[in-house]
Amino acid sequence: xxxxxxxxxxxxxxxxxxxxxxxxxxxxxxxxxxxxxxxxxxxxxxxxxxxxxxxxxxxxxxxxxxxxxxxxxxxxxxxxxxxxxxxxxxxxxxxxxxxxxxxxxxxxxxxxxxxxxxxxxxxxxxxxxxxxxxxxxxxxxxxxxxxxxxxxxxxxxxxxxxxxxxxx
Numbered sequence: 001x002x003x004x005x006x007x008x009x010x011x012x013x014x015x016x017x018x019x020x021x022x023x024x025x026x027x028x029x030x031x032x033x034x035x036x037x038x039x040x041x042x043x044x045x046x047x048x049x050x051x052x053x054x055x056x057x058x059x060x061x062x063x064x065x066x067x068x069x070x071x072x073x074x075x076x077x078x079x080x081x082x083x084x085x086x087x088x089x090x091x092x093x094x095x096x097x098x099x100x101x102x103x104x105x106x107x108x109x110x111x112x113x114x115x116x117x118x119x120x121x122x123x124x125x126x127x128x129x130x131x132x133x134x135x136x137x138x139x140x141x142x143x144x145x146x147x148x149x150x151x152x153x154x155x156x157x158x159x160x161x162x163x164x165x166x167x168x
Contacts, residue, residue, distance in 0.1 A: 002043060003042055003160045004043045004044070004142050004143050005038075005043065005142065005143065005145075006045050006047065006131045006144070006145045007038070007039065007046045007047065007148070008047045008124070008127035008128050008130075008145060008147045008148070009063075009148060009150055010049045010123035010148075011050065011149045012050065012054065012150065012151075013050050013055060027151060028062075030151050030153045031150070033153045037155070037158055038154050045067075046063060047067050047127045047130040047134065048067075049068065049124075050068075050070055051073050052072045059150075067134055068130070069130060071123075073119075075115065076114070124147060143160070144160050
C-alpha cells in the first residue's frame with residue numbers, strides 16, 4: 001500500500017528576520033527541508049494552524065496547506081500559585097518545599113511559560129482537528145501522521161517505510 005501522509009504543522013511562524021520572499025528565515029529553511037526531505041515523492045496533505053499578526057500569506061503560499069486555520073492570540077486563564085504546584089503538593093509538603101525552594105520563583109514568568117505551553121497544545125490540537133475533519137469528510141485514511149512545528153528542520157531524508165507498524 002502506498003503511504004498517504006498527513007502533516008500537522010502548528011505554532012508560531014518564526015520570529016527571525018524576513019528573507020527576500022518575506023518569509024521568516026527560521027521557517028523558510030524548515031519548510032524547504034520538510035518539502036525536500038519528508039514530502040518529496042510522497043502522497044501527502046498538510047494541515048496548518050498558526051496565530052494571527054504574522055507573515056502568514058507568503059509563508060502559506062510557499063507551504064500550500066490542504067487546510068489551515070489562523071487564530072487571534074489567546075491569553076489562557078491564569079492559574080493560582082497553588083495550582084502550578086498542585087502535583088508537588090499532592091506528594092506532600094516536603095516535596096512541595098523541596099521543589100519550590102530549588103529556584104527563585106517568579107509567578108508572572110511561570111504564568112507566561114504555562115500560557116506558552118497551553119498555546120502550543122491548542123495549536124497542535126487545531127491542526128489535528130483540521131486533519132481529522134478533512135479525513136472524515138473525504139473518507140481518507142492516512143498511513144502516517146506527522147505532527148511538527150514550523151521551525152523544525154529535517155536534515156536527512158525521512159523514510160516512512162522504515163517505521164515499525166507496532167508504534168503506529
